[in-house]
Amino acid sequence: MRVLVVYCHPVPESYCAAIRDTAVEALKAKGWDVRLLDLYAENFDPVMSCEERRFYNDRAPEDPALATHFEHLQWAQAILFIYPTWWYGLPAMLKGWFDRVWATDIAFKLPAGKGRITSLMRHVTKVGVITTCGAPTWWSVVVGQPGRKTILRGMRALCATRCKTFFLAHYLMDSSTPKTRAAFLVKVRRTLERF
Numbered sequence: 060m061r062v063l064v065v066y067c068h069p070v071p072e073s074y075c076a077a078i079r080d081t082a083v084e085a086l087k088a089k090g091w092d093v094r095l096l097d098l099y100a101e102n103f104d105p106v107m108s109c110e111e112r113r114f115y116n117d118r119a120p121e122d123p124a125l126a127t128h129f130e131h132l133q134w135a136q137a138i139l140f141i142y143p144t145w146w147y148g149l150p151a152m153l154k155g156w157f158d159r160v161w162a163t164d165i166a167f168k169l170p171a172g173k174g175r176i177t178s179l180m181r182h183v184t185k186v187g188v189i190t191t192c193g194a195p196t197w198w199s200v201v202v203g204q205p206g207r208k209t210i211l212r213g214m215r216a217l218c219a220t221r222c223k224t225f226f227l228a229h230y231l232m233d234s235s236t237p238k239t240r241a242a243f244l245v246k247v248r249r250t251l252e253r254f
Contacts, residue, residue, distance in 0.1 A: 063135035067142040067153040085251040105155020119164040137185035144192040183218040193233040
């Protein structure tokens with residue numbers, strides 16, 4: 060299985076980095092082919108230009124910096140997202156990656172007239188999310204978990220019909236302890252062994 064790990068955190072020594080390392084190690088131990096895409100490390104530009112937006116419905120963006128990202132999407136059979144939840148959603152960098160990379164002629168085709176969008180992502184059969192969140196579980200549910208819904212409902216809808224998904228979150232991250240963080244890493248490893 061070919062898995063693209065999309066990692067998004069600005070601090071190299073963050074707890075999310077420990078999650079990333081645990082996840083990559085667990086996936087490689089399964090014998091999976093893993094590609095790590097670190098959006099901050101590569102200084103990904105999440106800002107859609109005026110010109111890019113003008114032609115968004117007509118064709119894929121022509122920015123050469125996106126070519127590798129397009130190739131990653133076409134290569135992947137599974138995608139794992141690892142990021143911190145900020146203000147109940149995705150970091151701006153990750154949202155901008157979706158805006159610019161999951162584009163026309165890459166992730167989908169728009170109909171010529173009336174009709175449905177055609178997915179170009181049916182080769183993706185597994186999607187997972189691992190995140191950290193300062194809020195407690197109950198409050199995250201009350202506000203609707205927008206990050207979870209964006210990926211596991213919105214983006215997943217473009218993937219294979221029976222695409223398998225999972226969502227793991229370390230809630231109350233702001234008051235976490237070494238014990239809770241270590242326990243969560245064990246949970247990450249066990250979940251990915253079954254992914």
